[in-house]
Amino acid sequence: ENIFDRSGMAPKTPIKNEPVDLSKQKGCTPERNPITPVKLVDRPQPDPWTPTANLKMLVSAASPDMRDREKKKELFRPIENSEQSHTPDLLQYDMVDDCTVDEFEKQRPSRKQKSLGLLCQKFLARYPSYPLSTEKNTISLDEVASILGVERRRIYDIVNVLESLHLVSRVAKNQYCWHGRHNLSQTLKTLQEAGELQYGELMTFFQHKEQDSDYKFGERKKETIPDSQERPLLDFSEPDCSSASANSRKDKSLRIMSQKFVMLFLVSKTKIVTLDIAAKILIEETQDTVDHSKFKTKVRRLYDIANVLTSLGLIKKVHVTEERGRKPAFKWIGPVEFPGKTDELRGHSPTSDPLPGMQRGARAPHKICATRKQRFTRHASFNSTQPCEGTRRKVSSEPNSPRQERQDEYCSKMINLAAVCRQKIEEDTRNPSVTSPLSLLQVPGDSEFCVNPLPQAVFPVVQADVPNLSLPNGINSQALHPSTPAASQTENGKPTLLPNQPFLCFPSSSLFMLCGSLQENNLRETLPTTGDMGNKRAETQATVPPAACQKRSSHKCASPSAPVDDQEPAAKKQTMEESDVPLSLVVPKKLFESPKAESTPGSGCTSAAHLEAFHLDLTSPAAPEATHKESAKPLDSQEQEKWSQNKDPDEPSPGKEHISKENANQPLLPQYLYVQPTAGFNFLFSANQAPGAISLAASQLPSLSVPCVVVPSAALASFPLVCSPTVTSPLSPVPDGTFSTTTSMNFSMSGLASTTPVFIGTTAVVTPKVSPAPSADPQQPAHPTLHLSPVLASSCGAVKLDSPVCMGHPVTLLKLQQPLSTPLTPKTIRPARHEAFFKTPGSLGDPVAWKKNEGNQTRNASSVQRRLEISSTSPD
């Protein structure tokens, strides 16, 4: 056994440490004996696993006892000690067990022995880094906890972090599925991309700051920055964590935090992140305000996360000496480059699929596991904003020294900037009814991060009032990207797409959108076509009914590994990897921040579908063109068309796939939707639109989640909706004015009437009443699939979440009750938001969550959603 173990274990040193530590720790204690440290070996061990496992087993075995004792504590201790010393007395019950007594000694030990890091090592030692796909590694929390001899609570700490990296996924209650590191690089890549968007500037800033002590940089920023005025908003703004926390539960904040923390490293040039900076950045609220306690708590959590990451060999503790002094920091020692890792994903994934849906939330593990598709996730955290705590607290900042303060200020400002983007949105939202609009996208594989959901707000609906953007565009754009690499692109005038990045940021707050093509590595698997999909296709697309398309996509999703897909993948991989950016979304940063997404196979698909739908709907002939222009990488029209073909769900023909491949090859074209607030509501559309696109989308989509559009009831009346099929270039973004260029669609939803908000599914357009989009697709109508996504209106009650729609459902519209009409109280506001929005299936969850936020939380909904998602996979 030993031999066996060693080989396996070797990698991790942990074990080794244990013994050592023990001895050390003991210092205090009894000197007596050297306890043999390791007696572990002796007994037990039933554990087949690794050698270490054995040790662990031992430990664990002991530990339980230990625990009890501890509880009794002192009483025992003495005993223990004595025992340790040598007597195996019977006295101790436990003792009897074995020599382990000695182990007890260990116990005493210092905390180190009990450290989360060590525990994590033990935990990790139990599972292979690269499990075979076939083997199913389920993890029972209770079991592990008892084995490792710790309370379950600790296991949650570990698992939550691991989950954030997709090393495990929650399958069911008390059950997690071990995926190993197969997708780690992909996950990291995704995080890096997401991080670039979210924190690129910040990190740059900080880094500079560090290096250049001068504040100039900071000042500069300041100038640019809007300043904290927004603070109020800020509170709300909190993206993920904070908001979440504030609002409702923070669910999963640890997970989110973990991802963000990792993003920081990946974005950092030096790969070194100090705890304080990380804490500041992670506190969404603007820093300024950060109160000490909050900061402290954040740091504590970071230690927890850092311990796990350290155990994973991704980071190591270091110290950074700055002007002020030495500060604790962590250095990333994990992989830095993520070449087209996507391949990996595929590779391993085929069968296993490990990561499929990570979502914890998803309760339907099975499917997930099986399918893997996941790519989307949503995250619970979507929180949107919520005032709550934040507001109250506000802040008292307390810097230590004047200097620090300054720096802090800068930092905070920087942060604020980042926040600003988000906030912008919020601002808009601010008006009560609106919320931030976020959109998310997901990226393939890991999409969790990527996506971001926006909170329910996904589509912000807006109230008429809001229209204006609160933020100045210029600011945003500048501020955000300034130094970042990514930024460079932007500067060019092009959209901000980064080559690698999937997302785009738009400056203006109010809009958003997203887009389209996603391709992604991950996607490829699933969707061959994905990538870029033709946007144009609107005309053509009609051919396939969305539903069908969707289904198809779903299928793929389900079996990513499917042979068919395979073909494409290869091709895609090649091309895609590099260039692509699969998705482009535009999101307010904030949105991104909350990266959580869960991936459920279904959801992914659905979302994609939705997107497509949007495209379709929106798309107007013109749009496509626009998109092309805008997007740096236009898709080939041909391809697009092809896509349209693909749409056919029915036809699985390889040919299509091929096509898709081709598409894949092409860079992505980002498609965006832009919505303008002005109208009173915002719409999001994907640029692509053609129906055909849809099909594509479906496949691709998976990665994307598209939301639906929501229209404010009031707005509806007039409805001038604008859709800009055209893509807005990120940078160019959308100017408000731009729409004009874009094609605008007008919907008339008379029926809907003002109060009722309408949701439109991606698919087609939507409203029944609505006049379909302009010329765009005649066909569509036919196929039209509007799906309404389920909407959730909380208050409204229109609930239709249920409908899984995505998959094949035709469109459904929902009307919401008028939530809007209701006055807004703060509380009410939220609801309103919800009401206002639609979400795509994927999004749905979020929304729900949001609702919860308010007060009640209804996770239920979320769970429901999740379920739905899952189910959706198989569309019906």
Add this chain to the structure above:
DNA sequence: CGATCCCGCCACATT
């Protein structure tokens, strides 16, 4: 004394 961070209470979610 500051850095770490264990421990477990307790709120909220889910069953």
Add this chain to the structure above:
DNA sequence: AATGTGGCGGGATCG
């Protein structure tokens, strides 16, 4: 109501 999750922060321990 029971049980699962997990935020959170007091306060112990480390260095």
